[in-house]
Amino acid sequence: MTHPKTPHVLDARYMESPEPFVKTMEMLDLLKEGEKMLLLLFREPHPLYRALKQNGHAYETELLPDGTFEILISR
Amino acid sequence: MQALMSFESAPPYAAPLRFFLTAPLFAVLAGLLIAFEGADIFVSRWMPAALAVTHLLTLGFMLQMMFGALIQILPVVAGANLPRPLLVATIVHAGLSIGALLLAAGLYFGEPTLLSGAAGLLALTVIVFLAAVLRALIGVPSTSPTIRGLKLAMFALAVVVSLGVLMAQALANGWALPLPVLTDLHAGWGLGGWAGVLLAAIAYVVVPMFQLTPGYPARPSWWYPVAMLVLLLLWSGAVIAGSPGIIRFSQALAALAGLAFAGLTLRLQHKRRRARADVTYRYWQLGLVGSVFALFMLLTAAIWPAAGELQGWTVVFGILLIPGGFLAFIIGMLYKIVPFLTWLHLQNLGQSKVPAPNMNKILPTINMERQMKAYTVAVVLLLAAALQPEWLSRPAGLAFAIACGWLWLNLLGAMRRYAEHKADIEAKLAVILAAR
Numbered sequence: 235m236t237h238p239k240t241p242h243v244l245d246a247r248y249m250e251s252p253e254p255f256v257k258t259m260e261m262l263d264l265l266k267e268g269e270k271m272l273l274l275l276f277r278e279p280h281p282l283y284r285a286l287k288q289n290g291h292a293y294e295t296e297l298l299p300d301g302t303f304e305i306l307i308s309r
Numbered sequence: 310m311q312a313l314m315s316f317e318s319a320p321p322y323a324a325p326l327r328f329f330l331t332a333p334l335f336a337v338l339a340g341l342l343i344a345f346e347g348a349d350i351f352v353s354r355w356m357p358a359a360l361a362v363t364h365l366l367t368l369g370f371m372l373q374m375m376f377g378a379l380i381q382i383l384p385v386v387a388g389a390n391l392p393r394p395l396l397v398a399t400i401v402h403a404g405l406s407i408g409a410l411l412l413a414a415g416l417y418f419g420e421p422t423l424l425s426g427a428a429g430l431l432a433l434t435v436i437v438f439l440a441a442v443l444r445a446l447i448g449v450p451s452t453s454p455t456i457r458g459l460k461l462a463m464f465a466l467a468v469v470v471s472l473g474v475l476m477a478q479a480l481a482n483g484w485a486l487p488l489p490v491l492t493d494l495h496a497g498w499g500l501g502g503w504a505g506v507l508l509a510a511i512a513y514v515v516v517p518m519f520q521l522t523p524g525y526p527a528r529p530s531w532w533y534p535v536a537m538l539v540l541l542l543l544w545s546g547a548v549i550a551g552s553p554g555i556i557r558f559s560q561a562l563a564a565l566a567g568l569a570f571a572g573l574t575l576r577l578q579h580k581r582r583r584a585r586a587d588v589t590y591r592y593w594q595l596g597l598v599g600s601v602f603a604l605f606m607l608l609t610a611a612i613w614p615a616a617g618e619l620q621g622w623t624v625v626f627g628i629l630l631i632p633g634g635f636l637a638f639i640i641g642m643l644y645k646i647v648p649f650l651t652w653l654h655l656q657n658l659g660q661s662k663v664p665a666p667n668m669n670k671i672l673p674t675i676n677m678e679r680q681m682k683a684y685t686v687a688v689v690l691l692l693a694a695a696l697q698p699e700w701l702s703r704p705a706g707l708a709f710a711i712a713c714g715w716l717w718l719n720l721l722g723a724m725r726r727y728a729e730h731k732a733d734i735e736a737k738l739a740v741i742l743a744a745r
Contacts, residue, residue, distance in 0.1 A: 248521050248582045276517035276524030278453045280388035295452065301517075301524025303453070 239306055242271040247302065255282055258307070262291065265309040273305040320380055320394035322654045326724060327402050328377025329647060333717035335369025335409060336636070340687075340710025342417075348698035354623045361417040366631050368409040368431070371504060374639045376401055376438060378511075378646065386514050387456045389445035397441045404434030412477065421481035428477035435470045439463060454530035458510025461534045465502030465541070469495060487548075490556075494548050501563050502541045504635055506534045509570055511642075519589050519645050522577040529573065536566050561611035567604045571597050588677045592641025595685060599633025624695045632709065633688050640684065640716060647720060648672040651727045655734060663737045666730055672723045680719055684712040 237243045244261050246254030254275060261271050273279075278295060282305075286293050292308045339362045343350055346358040353359065380398050383389045391397060408431035415423030442463055451457040472495040479486045513525045540563045547555035575597050578590065606626045610617035617623065648668040655665035687708040694701035 247517075247524070250521070251518070277386075277514045278388075278455070280385055283388060297453065297527050299527050301513075301526050301530065 237272050239304070240270045240272050242269065243274065244271060245274045247274050247276050254279065255285075258282060259285075262307065262309065267309055269309050271307050271309075273307060275303050275305065276301055278303055279305070319384070319650075319653070320391070320398070322650070322727070324394045324398040325377040325381040325650070326647075327398065328373050328380075329643060329720055330717065330724065331402065331406055332370045332373040332377075333713045333720065335365045335373065336713035337710045337717065338369070338413075339365040340706045340708070340713060343691075343694075343706030344703045344710065345706070346702070348702045351621065351624055351695050351698035351702055354627060357417050357419060359624070361413040363627065363631070364409065364416060365413045366636065367499060367504075368405065368412065371631075371635055371639065373402075373405055373409070374643065375504070375507060376405065378642070379442065381646070381650070382511075383442065383445055383459075386511065387446065387449055387459055389442075389449045391441055391445045393441075397437065401434055401438045404430055404437070408434055415477070415481075419480075424477045424481040428474040428481070432470060432474045435466065439467060453513070454525070454527065454534070455510045455513045457531065458506055458513070458534040461538050462503055462507040462510060465498050465506060465538065468541075468545075469498040469503050472498060490548055493556075494545060497544055497560070497563065498541055500630060500635070501537055501567065505567060505570075506537050508635070508638060509533050512574060515642060515645075516574060516577060516593075519642070520578060520581050520593070521583040522581040525573065525577065529569070533566060533570055537563060540566065557611045557614065561608055564604045564608040564611060568601060568608070571601050571604065575601075588674065588681050589641040589645050592637050592644070592681060595681075595688070596634050596637035596641065599629045599637060599688070600635075603630035603634060621695045625692060628688070628691045628695060632691060637684070637688075640681075643720070644672070644677050647723050651723050655727065655730050658731060659734050659738065662741050663734045665734070666726075671726050671730075672719060676719050676722070680712065680715040683708070683715055687712040 242261060242265060244254070244257055246257065249257070254273070258271075258273050265271060273282075283293065286307060294306045296304045296306075298304060342358055342362055342365070346356075350356055350358045350362065354363070377398070380391055380394050380401075383391055408427050411423050411427035411430065414420065415425075415427050446456075446460060446463070449456060451460065472491060476486070476488060476491055476495060478484065479488065509530075513530055516522055517524050540559045544556055544559040544563070547553075547559060574593075578593065578597075581590070583590075603626050606616075606622070606629070610622065610626075648671045651671045652665050652668045659665055687705065690701060690705035690708045694705035
């Protein structure tokens with residue numbers, strides 16, 4: 235799955251926890267310096283935000299009309 | 310689920326559990342009071358016992374569960390960290406439990422000292438809770454409809470409690486206030502503003518997460534809490550201005566807003582990707598059906614006030630909305646939260662060296678399903694008792710007490726299994742560490 239914002243997309247909208255968290259961390263590990271990934275969820279993942287901040291990843295969140303939160307995370 | 314209760318931000322197990330284990334006992338008490346009073350309680354909502362039962366359920370059960378759950382999930386649904394969660398939980402739990410008992414007793418016996426004392430204690434308790442939550446939420450930007458909804462719900466909580474304290478003092482001191490009109494407004498702020506907006510704010514997160522449904526569309530999610538509060542403000546203004554037409558107009562629109570939310574949730578549930586209908590899903594179906602009928606009754610009475618005067622109308626409305634609606638939503642969520650929370654604490658205790666037991670072993674599905682059937686029968690009996698009080702009020706009260714007692718036993722079982730596994734894990738861990 236690709237997206238105008240980045241080719242690295244994780245659609246976790248119908249995944250059961252803790253899959254979204256685990257798979258995000260796995261995908262981040264695979265990215266090269268300067269690359270970004272996009273996480274799709276139906277909620278804002280505050281615990282993930284904390285983990286991202288602790289590991290020095292920047293992120294931006296956008297709420298789409300259908301209720302999807304698009305979280306663009308930098309390596 | 311992990312996202313709902315990440316460990317690093319989770320308060321101690323004891324903080325929410327004390328609320329979860331106390332609340333069902335209030336519902337048992339409400340059921341026993343119905344059984345004890347018999348048919349009289351269904352005569353009108355103004356009967357002292359009916360007022361006592363209402364507050365045993367709304368304060369003793371609902372508010373208790375809501376406070377416990379919020380202490381647990383604020384860090385994860387809003388990124389807001391409650392200061393000293395165990396201390397806040399201890400104070401709020403004690404104040405709310407004693408306050409709810411005093412209030413129910415004060416309403417039942419018509420005793421001014423009890424009413425005054427209850428009002429003071431409950432006001433203080435809610436101030437402590439609100440102060441802690443506001444400290445956590447202040448500076449948290451409203452980046453999602455959930456966060457905005459939570460903030461607006463807190464405002465509604467302040468209003469419903471202020472109105473309640475005012476009315477309790479008026480009853481205790483014989484002040485001349487238009488109590489019937491104020492009671493409706495108090496119920497509107499409590500059930501529509503506080504419980505209704507809080508439920509929506511939490512549903513935006515937990516319905517897609519627990520039931521694997523699509524998300525709630527963004528625009529209505531942003532606007533639902535705002536619309537509900539604006540309508541309640543309009544209703545309040547109309548009470549002050551003394552215009553019954555505007556009161557009914559705002560009630561009708563509030564009912565329509567509630568119906569839209571319930572209808573949307575039913576549609577999302579219909580599109581869920583989890584094939585199996587688990588106990589949470591079924592409890593939510595019961596809650597949605599109960600609320601939809603109740604809201605149609607509210608709408609009907611707002612358009613055609615004579616309906617509201619019919620014998621049993623308000624009592625049936627209350628049964629549909631409180632035990633049939635809100636309690637069902639809450640128990641449905643509890644049956645996801647408690648097993649997971651227990652598992653999470655055990656998992657953490659094992660430090661990845663000793664595994665935690667399967668969640669189904671902590672709270673077996675069969676126990677939850679049987680309790681749900683008993684609860685559904687009890688709600689149906691309560692509704693039937695409102696129409697046939699002479700025959701059915703006592704069996705209905707007893708059935709409700711049994712179903713809620715069963716809920717308590719299920720939760721207690723989870724806690725006991727937690728204690729057993731905790732001891733087991735600690736022993737195994739000690740062996741592993743000693744062998745190093």
